[in-house]
Amino acid sequence: MxxxxxxxxxxxxxxxxxxxxxxxxxxxxxxxxxxxxxxxxxxxxxxxxxxxxxxxxxxxxxxxxxxxxxxxxxxxxxxxxxxxxxxxxxxxxxxxxxxxxxxxxxxxxxxxxxxxxxxxxxxxxxxxxxxxxxxxxxxxxxxxxxxxxxxxxxxxxxxxxxxxxxxxxxxxxxxxxxxxxxxxxxxxxxxxxxxxxxxxxxxxxxxxxxxxxxxxxxxGLSSYHRAVSFVSEVDGELLNALRNLDCVRDVDYNARLKEVTVFPTQGIYIFDDISAFLQDRKVQVESLKMESGRLDEVFMNITQSVEEREVIK
Known part of the structure; x- marks a missing residue:
C-alpha cells in the first residue's frame, strides 16, 4: 500500500x-x-x-x-x-x-x-x-x-x-x-x-x-458515453430525421470518414432505437457500435478547466 x-x-x-x-x-x-x-x-x-x-x-x-x-x-x-x-x-x-x-x-x-x-x-x-x-x-x-x-x-x-x-x-x-x-x-x-x-x-x-x-x-463523464456511431453513406434528410428523434440530443457527421455519431438525451440507452431506425430506413451500414465514452475528451475538459482557472489567478 x-x-x-x-x-x-x-x-x-x-x-x-x-x-x-x-x-x-x-x-x-x-x-x-x-x-x-x-x-x-x-x-x-x-x-x-x-x-x-x-x-x-x-x-x-x-x-x-x-x-x-x-x-x-x-x-x-x-x-x-x-x-x-x-x-x-x-x-x-x-x-x-x-x-x-x-x-x-x-x-x-x-x-x-x-x-x-x-x-x-x-x-x-x-x-x-x-x-x-x-x-x-x-x-x-x-x-x-x-x-x-x-x-x-x-x-x-x-x-x-x-x-x-x-x-x-x-x-x-x-x-x-x-x-x-x-x-x-x-x-x-x-x-x-x-x-x-x-x-x-x-x-x-x-x-x-x-x-x-x-x-x-x-x-461515463464523456459526452460520447452511450452515443451510437455508424459508418454509412447518408444525406441531409437522414441526418435531420435522426436529430428529430426524441431520444437524440445531437448528431455529428464526419464526411471524410462517413461516420455518424448520435448523442443520446441525458445519456440514456439508444442503441436499439438507432438500430431500429436504420433498419426501417433500410440504411446499409459498414459498422454500428455504442460508444463507452472517450477518456481523451474527459481528460481535456478536466485539465483545461484547471489551466483556465490558473490563468485567471
Missing amino acids: IECFNLTKKFGQFTAVDDLTFTANKGQVLGFLGPNGAGKSTTMKMITGFLQPTSGNVKVCGIDINEDPITVKSKIGYLPEGAPSYGEMEVGQFLNFIAAMRGVDKNLMKAAVESVIERVSLSNVYYQRIETLSKGFKRRVGLAQAIIHDPEVLVMDEPTDGLDPNQKNDVRELITNMSEDKTIILSTHILEEVNAVCDRAVIIAGGQIVADNTPSQME
Whole structure:
C-alpha cells in the first residue's frame, strides 16, 4: 500500500505539487495522469524518496519514509523517466549489479536475473552495452531493474515509452500479471493504457488532484458515453430525421470518414432505437457500435478547466 498525506513540493516560489492526498492499495494498478508539468513525476519522486517533500509525508507498506527511508526503498521498484543506467555496462552485468545492490540472495541471483531477462525479453541483448541499445530496449532494461528484486510496490513513469505496439502489449500484460500481489502506480500519457491495465485513474493538474475514478466511471463523464456511431453513406434528410428523434440530443457527421455519431438525451440507452431506425430506413451500414465514452475528451475538459482557472489567478 502507498499512502500520501498532504504532499506538497515547492521549488522557490513555484508549487509543483499542492497538498496531494491519496492511497493506492495492494492488488491495484493506479494510473497517474496529467498534462506536462502537472506534477506527476515530482510526486513519484517523493513517493520513492528521491525528493524530499516541502510538507506532508508518505507511507509505503505502513512505513513512514521519513522515519525509515532505507526499508521503504527496499520495498519499491522504481522506473523513472528516461530509465537512467550505466551505459558502458552490458545488460547482463548491469542487472547482476542491480540485483546485488537490491540485496538479492547470492544463491538466488542467477535465477532472478534469468527470470527478469525472460519476462522483459532481453536475451538477445544480454551481452550488449546499454549505450548501444535502442530507446525501446533501454526502456525494457529499466523495467527489468525495477522488478528484479520482486518488490511489493512498483512506481513507473511512462513504462511503455519508446516501445513498439507489440512490446507495449507485452509490458501491459506483464503489469497486469504482477498486479495481483503488488501495489502499482504508473504515469502515462497514453490513454488507451489506462483502459488496458489500470483499475483506477487519478488526474492531476496544477499540482492538484482534479479527478479520481475508475476508467469506466471517467468514461461515463464523456459526452460520447452511450452515443451510437455508424459508418454509412447518408444525406441531409437522414441526418435531420435522426436529430428529430426524441431520444437524440445531437448528431455529428464526419464526411471524410462517413461516420455518424448520435448523442443520446441525458445519456440514456439508444442503441436499439438507432438500430431500429436504420433498419426501417433500410440504411446499409459498414459498422454500428455504442460508444463507452472517450477518456481523451474527459481528460481535456478536466485539465483545461484547471489551466483556465490558473490563468485567471
